Each structure stands twice: as structure tokens, then as C-alpha cells.
Amino acid sequence: MRPIRAATLLTAGLVTLLGVPGAAAAAETPSDLYVNHTADAHCSDAGTGTQAVPFCTIGAAARIVAPGQTVRITPSDRYDGYDENLTIDRSGTPSKPISFLGEGVLLGWDNSLTIKGASHVVVRGLQIDSNLRVSGSTDVELDRMHISTTGFSVTVADGSENVRVTRSTLSGVRIEGGSQRTVVGRNAIAGRHDEVSASVQDAPGTAITNNTLHGDCGSRITVDGNSTGSAVFNNVIHSHTYTTCAQDQPRAAIAVSPSAAPGVRSDYNLITHNSSDQVSAYKWAGSAYTTAAAFQAATGQGAHDLVTPPGTDVDSWKDSPAIDSGDPTAPGVLPTDYGQRPIADDPSIPNTGKDGGYIDRGARETQDRLEGVSLQLDQSWAPAGTTVKATAVPNALWPAGLTYHFDFGDGTAPVVTKAVTAEHVFKTSCECTVKVTAVNGVGEKVFAGSSARVTDPAPLMARFTATSELPHSTDPFGGTRPLSVSVDSSGTVTPWPVAGVDVDFGDGKSEHTSDLSRLSHAYGLPGEYKITVTVRDTRGGTSSASQKVRVDYAPSGYVTVEPFRVLDSRATRAPVQSNYDYWVDLPVGAKLPGHPLSGSMASAVLNVTLTDATEDGHLTVWPSGQSRPATSSLNIKAGGTSSNTVTVPVGPDGRVQARLNTGRAALIVDFVGYYQPNAGQKFSPVAPTRLADTRTAGGALGGGTTRTVKVAGVHGIPADATAVAVNLTSTGATENTHVIAYPDPAKRPTTSNLNPEPGKDKSNQAILPVGPDGTVTLYNNAGSTHLIVDGVGYYGKDGKALFTPVVPQRLADTRTTGKLAPGATTTVSGLPAGAVGAVLNLTATETTAAGFLTAYGFGSARPQASSLSALPGLTVPNHVTTPVGDGKVSVGNSWGGPNHVITDLLGYFSQG
Known part of the structure; x- marks a missing residue:
């Protein structure tokens, strides 16, 4: 903003008007007094008002305050504030005023403040719900007050001199009784329905300047009696009659009596009213005038007044006729406004004030509302040596008046400019944060930043890492599927922004992304896969990289659940039948109320039952998305019912598949529990x-x-x-x-x-x-x-081994080597060397006499327990969990007849 051209005149005007000569600083300033009656203040009116032991009441301080002392008042924590009627009757000196400071301090409901026979007094920041009266006092400043009451908030009377009522919220002010040189400036005055907002009666030299006044009936400003030398300047006067007023009430924005008119000056006021004919803009020396032109022609006053037509918005921050149109040399002008903001020049508004001045009319001075700024980079990703253009986009009332400081984050000096853009060439690569600071004419600042990736000017080179992705231990119900791999291409060397990335996972599936974000892919089958990542940049460059990854099931803990039924095809009337695959959905999450399941389970434990079979046959259960293995999970006789526990990996879609080799049967599936990495026991x-x-x-x-x-x-x-x-x-x-x-x-x-x-x-x-x-x-x-x-x-919790699922595979089949005789033992090998336990599907077939099979760890003594009951003429499977010794399992036949024994591996346990 431009500096205030009339600053010298303003200062000189205030000194002359208020009669406050400059004085040398005192050699010694007395200590402040403190008032604080909050609960933990330890106050006492018997003390000396120190900060450690403050006074409990303002009156206690007012009775002893000495010239040069300041009374600092802490806001009350009580509903009624400082509940006291306060009288200030002590005086300071021109160089040592006494001050009462209390921002937001409530004096109390219905409690008054009187300044009587005092001089050189400052009262600032108090809230009063009654009246304030200045009587017979000199050089009194009432600043930033909030006084709400019926009648006049402030009365200056009894010959008081040089009283200043400034930057306050009032319901009305009255100057009377021979008081001289009173200034009423930069106040918001809301007159009651039928009350005058500002009244001057027999008060010479009164200045009513830069106030905003509201009201309905009655006049907003009245001057009467011997008020020679008084002035009414730069005010915004809202004089409305939205309600019916009494016929004998004066209805004028400015009313000056015949006795006062010869000694009163009035100019640069803005008057707004509605369309009612009950109101006049002026009533001067007994005559009413509805327009500024008529008023000027008759009186010679108000040459620069504005009387706006009905509906004009004079309070807006943009395009208000009050902006930059006042008189900066008017009597009583203050350099700051109602909100303590300095006088500012709106560059978008012509300066129509006196001599090209730009003070606003009314209590408020329009400022540059600097609310924010954003920053845009034309190239946020580019190689070193490239010119980067930064553009600031301000959210400000006066953007043309801003200064911008562009800091490009690489250690170079900021670029300071009035322009909204700045260009810069980065010399070396960096991950830099470009910042802009926007500053307006009164020093307000806002900030914004944007990341800039400055790369080495090297060729595009695709790089990536592929790692197994496991569910996190803190998220046991997450959705990381088994056989998942994370592909991270963020290590790609690319001097220009990425236009697209294609990832071929090597299993016939691929995915496209627009950036170098991490991708997760769940494979359907363990094995070795070749992953290829192809990166394209915005300048047409292309680069590919490939690597092989080994995908296997991860060791998992067991998660116990309450058993529940997930499928009964008798209810759906959709039996399993030969040559058709049947998909079994596992209710992940909260699909089945009361039975939440993790989306990250690697292998499910199911109890599978077949009934109402039309033919002898067997059922195979395997992970969805894989080829059907050459194993069986369950055998059934026509017309019979058979069940078996099945441990089976979960497919990438959260399902398992089942197929009956012949005929058809009803299928029942009960969920027993599941295995998951980083979870369970x-x-x-x-x-x-x-x-x-x-x-x-x-x-x-x-x-x-x-x-x-x-x-x-x-x-x-x-x-x-x-x-x-x-x-x-x-x-x-x-x-x-x-x-x-x-x-x-x-x-x-x-x-x-x-x-x-x-x-x-x-x-x-x-x-x-x-x-x-x-x-x-x-x-x-x-x-x-x-x-x-x-x-x-x-x-x-003291378990020793985790479970690793496998795609169901056949380890042994005695139908190719000969039956297992009664009392004999066969050894099943092919298990990992570190396995301490195995989950098998053990099947006895072509049995000639009832008996049982027992599976146990190789090298251990054969226990007297059974793993499977063999029956003559039947093929009988059973899910078996058994210890393992040296990567082998022993299977012993009982005293029954000879059996063929088939052993399928479903998974194994290993320590870790």
C-alpha cells in the first residue's frame, strides 16, 4: 500500500485539537498495578496490587493509582464480571497518564463507570452494560470500549475538555454541559429505535469523525446550542425507518439546530436510507433537505457528501462508495480504524478523497484481505538444467498490491517480485520444496508450497523390486491374499514425469498405472514367475525391466473360530455333480453376522460332508483358480453319508473349488478355523x-x-x-x-x-x-x-511350529508297490527336512478286514492309537495331523486285513 500522504497533517491535527503537547519521558516509571479475581489468583484488596497478589476489585486500584501507573485487569471468570460501580477520580500528568487496561474485561451487569474531576486518564478494553459518564475531567481517552445500554452509552459533561471516545461499540454518545474539544472517532454506534446516536449540546469544538451510525426513528447526529467549532466529517450514517415512527420525531441523518448551524462544519459524510418519505438526509437550521445537492446549494456545507439511493450496499469490501473517498485532514481523524487497522489505499478504487486522499468513510478502513495463496509449477518433475516457472495464485482483495517471495528450495536466494510468476533453473538434482510468500501492504503474509522433483539428466531406466506381501500382525482382518507379491517401481530412474506403467506379472495377468505407485498382485499357484515392468515418460521415452520371483505359501499360525456352516446344497437344491466345478465362497469380513473371517487367511480348515450320493465316488477340494490336483479329499458310497476334515489353501478370490468324480451328491461345508501369516497360534x-x-x-x-x-x-x-x-x-x-x-x-x-x-x-x-x-x-x-x-x-501361546500350506499333492500310493500287511509299517517320505509335523489326507482302500491305520513320526515308537478306521470293501479317507521325523512319516497297519494306503500332503509344520 502507498503511505498515507496526509500523515503529518493528521498528527498535527490531533495534537492541536486535543491539546495534548508532547512531553519528555519520565525518568522513572512506577510499577504496574494488577487486578485479578479469578479463582486461583489469590487476590486481596488489602495488598498493594502486585502480579503475585493482585487486587480483587478495580476500585481498589483506582483509589491508589499514581501518575504514570497502569492498572492491568484480567478478565473475570464469573458470569457477572467485576460486579462493582467504578469511579475514577485520580489524575495523571501530561507525561505520566494513568491507564486502566482490560481487553474483554466485563465491569458487571448494570454497573456504571464514572470519571470525575480527573485528568490524563486512559481507559481501554472494558465492557460495560450500563452508562459511562465523564464529568469535569480533562485529557481522557476511552478506547476500544464495548458499552451496551439504553440511552447514551457515554456522556461527556460538566465542562470536560479534550475527551476522546474512539474505536468502540456504543449504543449512543452525548456531549453536553460546556464540554470542549471532544473527539468521537472510528466508533460503531447503533442507536436504539427512537434514540439519537450522537448528540452534541452546548459543546464547542466537538468532532464527530469516521463513525458508522445506525438507527431507525430519530436523528443519527444532532448538534444544538452553543457548539461553535464543531465538525461532522467522514461518517457513514444509516438512517432507516423500517418501523413506524411518531410524527413529532425528527427524521434526519444529520440535524443541526438554528442556534448551532453558524458554527458547525459538515462534509464527506455518506448517508444511506430506504425509500420512505418519513426521513430526510439533513435538517439544517430548521430546513429539511433530501439530497446532498440541495443541502450544499442552500448551506454551502456537504460539498462532498454522498446520499445513496435505496438498496445501495455501502458495507461491502468491494465497490463501496465509502472506500477511499474521505477527508484525511478532517478534525479528529485517527490513523487506525475500529479494528486498529491502518489507513490503506485500495488500488482498485479511484482516490476521490480530499486532495486525492484515500481514507475511507465510516468506522472501518477497508484492508487488503489476504486470505491465502496457492502455488503452481509448470514442471514439477524435470531434469536439472530445465527452466521451471512458478505461479502464485492469491486469494486477496487487492492482488495487484502484493509482493511475492519465491524460494525454490535449492539454497539459492529467493526471487522477490511484484509479478505473480518467477522462473528458475535448478543446477543439480534434488527433492526440493518450492515456497511462495505473499505479502500485502500492511505486512500480512500467507504461504504456500509445492514439491519439485529435480532429476539427473540421465536416460529413462525402469527399476523395480518384487517382494512377498504378508498381512500385517496389527491388521489380522486385512485383505492381503495368499501368494501376494508387492511390485514397487519407485526406484525407476526417470528424468521426466511418468506417463504410464505396465506390469506383466508373468501369469497371464497385467495391470496399468499412471505413476510409479506400488502394486499388489495375488497369484493363483505357487511357482516361479517372470515379472516385467515397462515405464513410459511424457517425452516418449520407454524402458523395461524384468526379474524372476519365487512365490510360495508363507508359514502361518492357526486362528480358532466357533464352527459354523457356510454351505448346505440341500437347502439351495444345487448338488455337486461329476464334470462340474463347484465354488465355495468363504464369508470374508462380516458377510456372515457373528462369524467374521479375515480376508488374509492363507488356508481354511473345513469339515466337508457328502450325502445322498447317486454313485460310488470321491470328492476333491482345492484352491480356486488352480488346476484340479490328482488327489482326493473325501470318498462316498452310493446312498451313504461321509465326512472328512479338509485343510485347503484359499484362492486369490477368497474361494475354494470342489468336484465330484462321478454321479451327484449333496455337499455340506462347515468352517472350522484358518491359518494366516502373522496371526493365530x-x-x-x-x-x-x-x-x-x-x-x-x-x-x-x-x-x-x-x-x-x-x-x-x-x-x-x-x-x-x-x-x-x-x-x-x-x-x-x-x-x-x-x-x-x-x-x-x-x-x-x-x-x-x-x-x-x-x-x-x-x-x-x-x-x-x-x-x-x-x-x-x-x-x-x-x-x-x-x-x-x-x-x-x-x-x-507356547506352540512350536507354524503351518505352511501346499497345493494338495500325492506322496505315496501302495497300489503301485503292494498292500500293507497286518502289523506292517510303511514309510512315507518327501516332506521338507525341517518339518516337525504334517497334515495329510490318509486313505485306506481295497481293505479285506476291519482294522485301523496309525500315522506317527518316523523313528518314533508306534503309539496305541488310530488315525483311520479301515473297513472291508470300502475306501475310507481321513484328515491326519502327525509328527514328522527326518522328513518322513510312518504309517502302521493294525491286526486287520491288508490295505492299500494312499497318502496326500496338505501342508506341513516347521519351527519358526
């Missing part, structure tokens, strides 16, 4: 050990009854185990039935673990959450059956 295998046998204790389990079995805290399984792996066997069943094993005896699920049949010993492995006191509950639906429970391992 580790597994500890144990040599098969018998936990319960109803043939020797308790008797057969009848239909509709339950039996509690202790499974933790016994036989080497710790009491704090969260789940146990058991082999569940039924024998002596009297009816076709089903058995459910579950943790909470009060919450039996609608799932099943075993389907006993009369005349058949049947086995199925189950992973069971541990219930109260280390128990599980067994329920038999119909008839009666004996149940045998053999523990094979447990999951818990």
Missing part, C-alpha cells in the same frame, strides 16, 4: 494319545445327550491351549447319526464332525477350540454310539 504335535474312550469309561453316548471330555491340561497338552487336534472315532453305532464336538456347552453349533453308521467304525479328525476348564463337549444326535478321542497336537 503355533502348533505342537504330540504322539497320538488317547484322551477319552467311552468303551472303558462312561458308556455309549445316547441320542440327544452330551459328554464333556478333558482335552487340555492332560497327557502333555497344556491347560492354556486354545485348540486341540484330535482324531474322533465312532464304533458300535445303533443308528445313522451325527456327532458334534464343540467348546461351549451352552452354544451347540449346527455343524457336524462325524457321521456314525451301524456296523462301521468311522473316523474323522477335528480341530476343536478348547472350552471351559480345558474341555470340549461331544453331542450325539440319535441312537447310541461309542466315541474314542485321540489327541495328536495342540495350538497355544
Whole structure:
């Protein structure tokens, strides 16, 4: 902004008007006094008003304040403020005034302030809900006050001299009683409905300057009696009659009586009113005038007054006729406005004030509203040596008056300019932050920044890293699918911005991005893949890079859930049938209320049941998106019911597939639990050990009854185990039935673990959450059956091994080597050397006599427990968890007939 041309005149005018001569500074300034009656202030009116022990009331300070002292008042923490009527009657000197400072301090409801017989007093920042009266006092400054009351907020009376009422919010002000040289400047005065906003009565030399006055009925400014030398300048006067006024009320913005008119000057005022004919702009010496032209012609006053037509917006920050149109040399002009802002020149408005001045009319001085700035770079990514152009976009009222400081962040000196743009050549590469500071004429500043990537002027060269992506331990319900790989191409050397990136994942799938962002891809099958990344820049450059990655399932912990049913094709009337794949959706997240599942599970543990089969056959379950393996998960006889636990990796779409090799059957799938990297519990295998046998204790389990079995805290399984792996066997069943094993005896699920049949010993492995006191509950639906429970391992905080899923694969098949004779043992190899346990699907077929198979760790003693019940003429599978020794598993045949044994690997446990 340009400096105020009339600053010298203003200063001289104020000194002359107010009669306040300059004085040399005092040799010694007395200590301040403090007033603070907040709860923790420890105040006392008996003290001396120090900051440590302040006065409790303002009056206590007012009674002792000495010349040159300042009373500093802390705002009250009480609803009624400082509840006291205050009188100030002590005086300072011209060089040592006494001051009362209290920004936002409430004097109290209905409490008044009187300044009586005092001189050289400053009162600033108080809020009063009553009246303030200055009586017989000299050189008094009332500044930044907020006084709201009926009648006049401030009355200056009884011959007071040189009183200044400035930059305050008032309901009205009255100067009377021979008071002289009073200044009312830069105030917002809102007169009551029928009250005068500013009244001068027998008060010579009064200056009503740069105020904004509002009101309805009555006059806004009145001057009467002996008020010689008074002046009314630079005011904005809103004189409206939106309500009906009494007929005898004067209705003029400025009303000067015949007795006062000869000694009063009035000019540069702006008057706005509505279309009512009840109001006049002026009433001067008894005559009314509705226009400035008529007023000037008759009186010689108001040559620069503006009387706006109805509807004119004179309060806007843009295009108001009050802007830059006042008289900077008017009596009582202040250098700062109602909000303490300096006089400023709006460069977008012609300076129509006196002698080309640019002070605004009214209490408020229009300023450059500098609210913000943004920064744009024409090239935010370019090689060193390139010219970069920065453009500032300000949000300011007067953008033409701003100065910009452009700092390009590379250590060079900022560019200071009035232009909104600056150019710069970066000499070396950097990740620089370009900043701009916009400054207006009164020193207000706003900032903005933008990142600039300055690269070496080298050829485009694609680079990337490919790493296995695992779910984070702090986000167990995330969505990182198994066999995921993260491809990060941020290491690409590219001097110009990237136009596009294409990633070929090597499995027939690809993805396109517009930048060097990280991509995640889930493969459908473990293996080695060649990933190729191709990068194109905005200048037409192209570069590719390739590398091979090995994708495998990651070791995982076991997450226990309450068993629940996810599929029953009897309800959907969509049985599985030969030559058709059946997809089983696993309800990730909250799809199934009460049973949330992680989107990051690597392998699911399911109990799969077939029933109502039309032919003898077998079912294979495998990860979706993969080719069907040459293994089986479950075998079925026509018309029969068969179930088996299946541990199967989850496909990249969160599903598994199933296919029946012949005929059709109803499919039932119960969800038991899942394995996930960085989640769940580790597994500890144990040599098969018998936990319960109803043939020797308790008797057969009848239909509709339950039996509690202790499974933790016994036989080497710790009491704090969260789940146990058991082999569940039924024998002596009297009816076709089903058995459910579950943790909470009060919450039996609608799932099943075993389907006993009369005349058949049947086995199925189950992973069971541990219930109260280390128990599980067994329920038999119909008839009666004996149940045998053999523990094979447990999951818990002191577990030793994590599970690594594999695509189901066949390890051994005695149909190519000869049957396993009764009492004989076969060794199954092909497991990783570090495996301590294995999850197998063990199948007995072409059996000639009833018996059982037992799987156990190679090199260990054969336990007296069963892993699978073999039946003559039937093919019987079972899910088996067993210890491993030296990468091998032993499978022993019992006293029954010879069997062919088929061993399929579903996964293995290793320490880590």
C-alpha cells in the first residue's frame, strides 16, 4: 500500500485539537498495578496490587493509582464480571497518564463507570452494560470500549475538555454541559429505535469523525446550542425507518439546530436510507433537505457528501462508495480504524478523497484481505538444467498490491517480485520444496508450497523390486491374499514425469498405472514367475525391466473360530455333480453376522460332508483358480453319508473349488478355523494319545445327550491351549447319526464332525477350540454310539511350529508297490527336512478286514492309537495331523486285513 500522504497533517491535527503537547519521558516509571479475581489468583484488596497478589476489585486500584501507573485487569471468570460501580477520580500528568487496561474485561451487569474531576486518564478494553459518564475531567481517552445500554452509552459533561471516545461499540454518545474539544472517532454506534446516536449540546469544538451510525426513528447526529467549532466529517450514517415512527420525531441523518448551524462544519459524510418519505438526509437550521445537492446549494456545507439511493450496499469490501473517498485532514481523524487497522489505499478504487486522499468513510478502513495463496509449477518433475516457472495464485482483495517471495528450495536466494510468476533453473538434482510468500501492504503474509522433483539428466531406466506381501500382525482382518507379491517401481530412474506403467506379472495377468505407485498382485499357484515392468515418460521415452520371483505359501499360525456352516446344497437344491466345478465362497469380513473371517487367511480348515450320493465316488477340494490336483479329499458310497476334515489353501478370490468324480451328491461345508501369516497360534504335535474312550469309561453316548471330555491340561497338552487336534472315532453305532464336538456347552453349533453308521467304525479328525476348564463337549444326535478321542497336537501361546500350506499333492500310493500287511509299517517320505509335523489326507482302500491305520513320526515308537478306521470293501479317507521325523512319516497297519494306503500332503509344520 502507498503511505498515507496526509500523515503529518493528521498528527498535527490531533495534537492541536486535543491539546495534548508532547512531553519528555519520565525518568522513572512506577510499577504496574494488577487486578485479578479469578479463582486461583489469590487476590486481596488489602495488598498493594502486585502480579503475585493482585487486587480483587478495580476500585481498589483506582483509589491508589499514581501518575504514570497502569492498572492491568484480567478478565473475570464469573458470569457477572467485576460486579462493582467504578469511579475514577485520580489524575495523571501530561507525561505520566494513568491507564486502566482490560481487553474483554466485563465491569458487571448494570454497573456504571464514572470519571470525575480527573485528568490524563486512559481507559481501554472494558465492557460495560450500563452508562459511562465523564464529568469535569480533562485529557481522557476511552478506547476500544464495548458499552451496551439504553440511552447514551457515554456522556461527556460538566465542562470536560479534550475527551476522546474512539474505536468502540456504543449504543449512543452525548456531549453536553460546556464540554470542549471532544473527539468521537472510528466508533460503531447503533442507536436504539427512537434514540439519537450522537448528540452534541452546548459543546464547542466537538468532532464527530469516521463513525458508522445506525438507527431507525430519530436523528443519527444532532448538534444544538452553543457548539461553535464543531465538525461532522467522514461518517457513514444509516438512517432507516423500517418501523413506524411518531410524527413529532425528527427524521434526519444529520440535524443541526438554528442556534448551532453558524458554527458547525459538515462534509464527506455518506448517508444511506430506504425509500420512505418519513426521513430526510439533513435538517439544517430548521430546513429539511433530501439530497446532498440541495443541502450544499442552500448551506454551502456537504460539498462532498454522498446520499445513496435505496438498496445501495455501502458495507461491502468491494465497490463501496465509502472506500477511499474521505477527508484525511478532517478534525479528529485517527490513523487506525475500529479494528486498529491502518489507513490503506485500495488500488482498485479511484482516490476521490480530499486532495486525492484515500481514507475511507465510516468506522472501518477497508484492508487488503489476504486470505491465502496457492502455488503452481509448470514442471514439477524435470531434469536439472530445465527452466521451471512458478505461479502464485492469491486469494486477496487487492492482488495487484502484493509482493511475492519465491524460494525454490535449492539454497539459492529467493526471487522477490511484484509479478505473480518467477522462473528458475535448478543446477543439480534434488527433492526440493518450492515456497511462495505473499505479502500485502500492511505486512500480512500467507504461504504456500509445492514439491519439485529435480532429476539427473540421465536416460529413462525402469527399476523395480518384487517382494512377498504378508498381512500385517496389527491388521489380522486385512485383505492381503495368499501368494501376494508387492511390485514397487519407485526406484525407476526417470528424468521426466511418468506417463504410464505396465506390469506383466508373468501369469497371464497385467495391470496399468499412471505413476510409479506400488502394486499388489495375488497369484493363483505357487511357482516361479517372470515379472516385467515397462515405464513410459511424457517425452516418449520407454524402458523395461524384468526379474524372476519365487512365490510360495508363507508359514502361518492357526486362528480358532466357533464352527459354523457356510454351505448346505440341500437347502439351495444345487448338488455337486461329476464334470462340474463347484465354488465355495468363504464369508470374508462380516458377510456372515457373528462369524467374521479375515480376508488374509492363507488356508481354511473345513469339515466337508457328502450325502445322498447317486454313485460310488470321491470328492476333491482345492484352491480356486488352480488346476484340479490328482488327489482326493473325501470318498462316498452310493446312498451313504461321509465326512472328512479338509485343510485347503484359499484362492486369490477368497474361494475354494470342489468336484465330484462321478454321479451327484449333496455337499455340506462347515468352517472350522484358518491359518494366516502373522496371526493365530503355533502348533505342537504330540504322539497320538488317547484322551477319552467311552468303551472303558462312561458308556455309549445316547441320542440327544452330551459328554464333556478333558482335552487340555492332560497327557502333555497344556491347560492354556486354545485348540486341540484330535482324531474322533465312532464304533458300535445303533443308528445313522451325527456327532458334534464343540467348546461351549451352552452354544451347540449346527455343524457336524462325524457321521456314525451301524456296523462301521468311522473316523474323522477335528480341530476343536478348547472350552471351559480345558474341555470340549461331544453331542450325539440319535441312537447310541461309542466315541474314542485321540489327541495328536495342540495350538497355544507356547506352540512350536507354524503351518505352511501346499497345493494338495500325492506322496505315496501302495497300489503301485503292494498292500500293507497286518502289523506292517510303511514309510512315507518327501516332506521338507525341517518339518516337525504334517497334515495329510490318509486313505485306506481295497481293505479285506476291519482294522485301523496309525500315522506317527518316523523313528518314533508306534503309539496305541488310530488315525483311520479301515473297513472291508470300502475306501475310507481321513484328515491326519502327525509328527514328522527326518522328513518322513510312518504309517502302521493294525491286526486287520491288508490295505492299500494312499497318502496326500496338505501342508506341513516347521519351527519358526
